[in-house]
Amino acid sequence: xxxxxxxxxxxxxxxxxxxxxxxxxxxxxxxxxxxxxxxxxxxxxxxxxxxxxxxxxxxxxxxxxxxxxxxxxxxxxxxxxxxxxxxxxxxxxxxxxxxxxxxxxxxxxxxxxxxxxxxxxxxxxxxxxxxxxxxxxxxxxxxxxxxxxxxxxxxxxxxxxxxxxxxxxxxxxxxxxxxx
Numbered sequence: 001x002x003x004x005x006x007x008x009x010x011x012x013x014x015x016x017x018x019x020x021x022x023x024x025x026x027x028x029x030x031x032x033x034x035x036x037x038x039x040x041x042x043x044x045x046x047x048x049x050x051x052x053x054x055x056x057x058x059x060x061x062x063x064x065x066x067x068x069x070x071x072x073x074x075x076x077x078x079x080x081x082x083x084x085x086x087x088x089x090x091x092x093x094x095x096x097x098x099x100x101x102x103x104x105x106x107x108x109x110x111x112x113x114x115x116x117x118x119x120x121x122x123x124x125x126x127x128x129x130x131x132x133x134x135x136x137x138x139x140x141x142x143x144x145x146x147x148x149x150x151x152x153x154x155x156x157x158x159x160x161x162x163x164x165x166x167x168x169x170x171x172x173x174x175x176x177x178x179x180x
Contacts, residue, residue, distance in 0.1 A: 002031060004041065004048070020044070025051040029085055032056075035065075054078060054085065059096050072097045080108040091120065095129040103134050116145050127158065136160055144170050151177055 007023035010016055024044050028037070028051025038048035053061050053074060062074035076082070079093030094105035106129070115121055121142060131139030140163040147155035147170050156170035 003027070021047040024048050026085075028052045029055045029083070050074075054083065057086070057088070059093060072101050076101045076105045079105050091129065092125050095125065095132075102129075106130065106133055106135055116141060122146050122149060124155070124158075127155075131158070131160060136162070140166055148173060153178075 004024055004027055007020050007027060010020050010023060012020065021044060024041065025047040027033075028048045032055050033048070033052050035049060035052050038045050038052060041048050049065065053065060054077060057078050059075045059078060062071045062078070065071075066074055075093055075096045079090050079097070081087060081089050089109045091106065091109045094102055094109065097105050120126065122145060124146070127139055127142035127146060129139075130136070130142050133139070140159045143155050143158045144166050147153065151174050153171055153174045156167055156174065159167040159170060161167070
């Protein structure tokens with residue numbers, strides 16, 4: 001639909017209320033409305049607001065509108081493309097979440113958590129996010145692969161000391177590659 005009035009033409013019985021609210025959410029999401037467009041909806045403002053915020057895919061808007069936990073959950077939804085609206089997942093946004101939501105966010109980005117053949121996983125920001133989560137092993141692999149790819153021995157130093165063999169192997173390989 002292009003406007004909210006179409007949603008209110010749906011059945012308004014007990015089960016229909018949820019259908020109307022989903023309609024408002026998706027109408028706001030797909031039509032890229034602004035928050036002010038939701039003001040007239042009264043009790044249904046919240047569904048519209050959520051649709052607008054997710055359509056913007058802007059974590060700063062989550063922080064402006066919601067308290068800290070809800071903002072983190074909002075960012076998690078954007079990062080994992082929670083509603084499948086755009087089919088875009090962004091592990092870098094998981095770094096703005098915390099605790100259990102951070103782990104869940106990382107897990108939902110990729111079933112494998114870390115795919116060394118996927119270019120999105122080969123940057124310092126992603127390596128740092130993985131290292132500072134329960135997925136430290138993947139963080140170590142990320143830094144290792146990035147260091148080998150870029151021949152940047154300083155990245156080997158970012159590998160957690162719990163993975164000392166990987167850290168040492170990384171340094172040795174790069175030093176040998178640079179010599180030859």
